[in-house]
Amino acid sequence: MRVAPEIMLTDEERTKLTKLVRSKLTSVRLAQRAPIVLLAASGMQNKAIAEQLGIGRVQVSRWRERYAQSGLAGIERDLPRGAPPLKVDPTLLVELTTQGKPVAATHWSTRKMAAELGVSASTIMRHWHAHGLKPHIVRGFKVSRDPKFVEKLEDIVGLYMSPPEHALVLCCDEKSQVQALDRTQPGLPLKKGRAATMTHDYKRNGTTTLFAALNVLDGQVIAQCQQRHRHTEWLKFLRKIDRETPKDKTLHLIADNYATHKHPAVQDWLAKHPRFNMHFTPTSASWLNMVERFFRDITTERLRRGVFTSVPELVAAINEYIAHHNTNPKPFIWTKSARDILQKVIRANRRLSSKQNGTLH
Incomplete structure (x- = not known):
């Protein structure tokens, strides 16, 4: 005993x-x-x-x-519990994450890296978090190669940050191929403990193109839905802008380099309407056009989860959204100076050049 x-x-x-x-x-x-x-x-x-x-x-x-x-x-002292935890070399982990790839895959996951180094997935997650590494995320980008990038950048940012007096600055673009999508089965509504449901497949009922002009000063939007987006539809939209803006105001329109915006017929019309002044964004720099921010809002708030059995129903929903937006519009505030943007683009070009020369790791 x-x-x-x-x-x-x-x-x-x-x-x-x-x-x-x-x-x-x-x-x-x-x-x-x-x-x-x-x-x-x-x-x-x-x-x-x-x-x-x-x-x-x-x-x-x-x-x-x-x-x-x-x-x-x-x-x-507390009693030791179990085997001592396996340690991982942080330098090796960061190097493997940033410079290597797993077999037959494009990027690391915590489980793949844990299996590679013989530690737990939580250990990998902790080290990735400490070093700001997110292998599961990839961000899209495109650096403009426009030879007149600086000139166009300063022009547009100048309109945002120091708009001319007795003039309106309008950010214009078209959101093409907006689809009227109907779901193959009705979804279930949101309830406690369950998210709303929507079928992954859909039925196409046609498309429309949304032309929009965002007033930089007050956030008002002039909009028009049309079946196509040729130069004739663009001219029709310009006439709508002409009708719905004060005649004594000079208009500065910011648009991208889409061919319809520079069509000879459009050029002739603009020559007969001198109060219209076109400002084109640099190529591959549509992010400079603030109307893209409005397009993002209408997509996420009204279109992406919408169910539309016909194009007229889709157009009615778009018009309703814009009318509601215009009852209490709020302008988007541009904060980045042309100099700050230019410095960022220079750094991006420098890194891309290094990558192409094989010196960036």
């Missing part, structure tokens, strides 16, 4: 243990272990100590033996 070790305390040891029990600064674990030793020193058996303290008999036996072997230091 196993006999519990006898605990003999000096006056100094008893005083220390008593202070640990009474002190409010003692950790919970140590405050629980100290009474075990004191009761054991009084001659009580492990079973009686466990019943009095409301803990397990095995726990009493463990800390009684630890004190008998190592004294106060024995109960101050």
Whole structure:
């Protein structure tokens, strides 16, 4: 039969243990272990100590033996639990993440990297978070190669940040091929504990093109839906802008380099309407046109989850959204100066050049 070790305390040891029990600064674990030793020193058996303290008999036996072997230091340290955690070299992890790829895959996942290095997925996640690495994300980009990039950039940003007096600045573009999509089955509505549902497949019921002109000053939108987006439709939209803007205002229209915007017929019409001044964004720089921000809003808020059984129904929904927007419009505020944007583009071009020359890793 196993006999519990006898605990003999000096006056100094008893005083220390008593202070640990009474002190409010003692950790919970140590405050629980100290009474075990004191009761054991009084001659009580492990079973009686466990019943009095409301803990397990095995726990009493463990800390009684630890004190008998190592004294106060024995109960101050926690027992080791399991095997020591495997460590990973952060430098190796970052290098492998940024410069290598897993077999037959384009990017690392936490599980693939964990299997490669022989550690847990949570360890990989912790190191990726610490180093700001997100292999699962890829961001799209396109750097403009327009030879007149600087000139066009300064022109457009100047209109945003210092608009001319007695003039309107309108960001214009068309959102082409807006589809009237109907779902093959009705979805279920949102309810507590369940997201709304929508079938992954759909039925196409035709398309429309949304022409829009965003007033930079107040956020008002002039819009028109048309079946196609040729130069004739663009001219029709320009006439609508001409009708719906004050005649005494000069108009500065910002548009991209789509061929219909520069068609000879359009050029002739603009020559007969001198209050219209066209400003074209650099090639591959449609992000400079603030109407793209409005297109994003209407897509996410009205079109993407919409169900439309016909093109007229789609056009009615677009018109309703724009009418509601115009009741309380809010302008988008441009904050980046031309200089800040130019510096960012220069850095991007420099890195791309380094990549093409094989010096960027």
